[in-house]
Amino acid sequence: MRQTPRVRWGEFAIESLIRVIGFSTVGFVIIIFLFLLREGLPAFAQIDLDNLFGTRWYPTFDLFGTLPLILGSALITITAIVIALPLGVATAVFIREVAPNWAREILKPMIEVLAGIPSVVLGFFGMTLVAPIVRETFGAPTGLVAFTGALILAYMSLPTIISVAEDALDAVPKLYRDAGLAMGATQWQTIWRVVVPAARSGILTAVMLGMGRAIGETMAVMMVTGNAARMPLGLDALFRPVRTMTATIAAEMGEVAHGSVHYHALFAIGIILFVITFLINLAAASTMFRKRRRGGLR
């Protein structure tokens, strides 16, 4: 069947356009990364590595220790995941396995709405509502501490964790559930010993994507963590102010002289953040693409 040249021409144009758009997306990512490298790499030459990975970040005194910032990000991200993981998995289990249809129909869109709340709003909410509660409950001198940040981040990563975990649960074949039930396992035993372990790799992916989401978050974190660039060590670190990598870049980029050492140092933080996020996403992807879902039983 031959088509008129004109139609084929139109198809060719559309195809090329889509191809160009597709490649340019990848192109932009590369351009951004190259830009980041160009602006950030000089820092590694201009600043002693001892200084750059030192424990003190005081740019005015030429101290560019990124360690407190890296640890600050790590502390609140990990705490956030520790809080969000059980909640997220439990919610996913509830939605997928327990909730009646009508409740599922209501819950799923609500969780999507949750994902769409601007982070400034959450930051505001954290400052005015969560921080005072944290202050009073834990007797801290201020509520703007790492823990408050972790709570907000946990809340922000929940939608990701829930929806990815839910897909993972959904992908568990009914055959496994039937096998569990037919062996005389209760509904809960079937869920916890068969379905959740079978969805393990998907849940792991959910955690990594949630972490990726949390570690890159800026605005809300900046508003609620107090932003003191101190090493978050010691048992009370969770209840003292911290500063994250993202908050540092956002707060200082506006006032820094273009081309100065400080300027390059901020980009260096960007590179470090990029690498960490990239590694987390890579780990998530590799669990996702692993050929067969290896599970396990408890």
Added chain:
Amino acid sequence: MDKIKTEHLYFYYGRKQALWDINIAIPERHITALIGPSGCGKSTFLRCLNRMNDTIPRTRAEGKVLLDGQDIYSPDTNVVELRRRVGMVFQRPNPFPASVFDNVAFGPRVLGLYSRAELADVVEESLRSAGLWDEVKDNLGQDALSLSLGQQQRLCIARVVAVKPEVILMDEPCSALDPIATLKIEDLMRALSTEYTIVIVTHNMQQAARASDFTAFMLSDAERTGQLIEFGPTADVFTRPRDKRTEDYITGRFG
């Protein structure tokens, strides 16, 4: 001795009627085969016997299913308890994505058995009675899904045996298997029938003739799905069926 008896059993998927007035008495420690054309309600009937149909929404059973004289559809039945007494092997082998050991240990663990040594005993014993021990004993930690389909199905049987049920239901357990694996399962059923009451659905008439003690023939007609046409010792059903429709079916005239 009758292990299971049904009295005027009717079953409905929503509005769709799927079993019609089934009255049958399944003898203890024998193999009973359910045969009949596809869609005549064999699976539905089998799943009534351990109430697996309960997992499908909007289904309804009427009549009685007596296990040792107790109606399993009475309101005070503990379904979890029932399914421990009446185990099930499915059409497609469905081991959990876990090790061979964990698969067999699943049931005992659910029942609260956690001692490593005792579990190992139960696992070995169950694998032996499923005729799988010699093939897997060197590597109980291997992924169950790496076994052949026939081995997977025997693993599923071992998994059921590990809970020490009284009845084992099998829904076309050989339909995904090759002839040699099929014969192994049939031998296994024979061996198990000294201890267990076995009910097997099969669409393979040679299998029913070879491997069962009793045969039930089911059929649907235009108005009523899932009627029990004939039930008796396998030799009788196959050599001198009482009903014309049974004869037509086993001689291959329809279905």
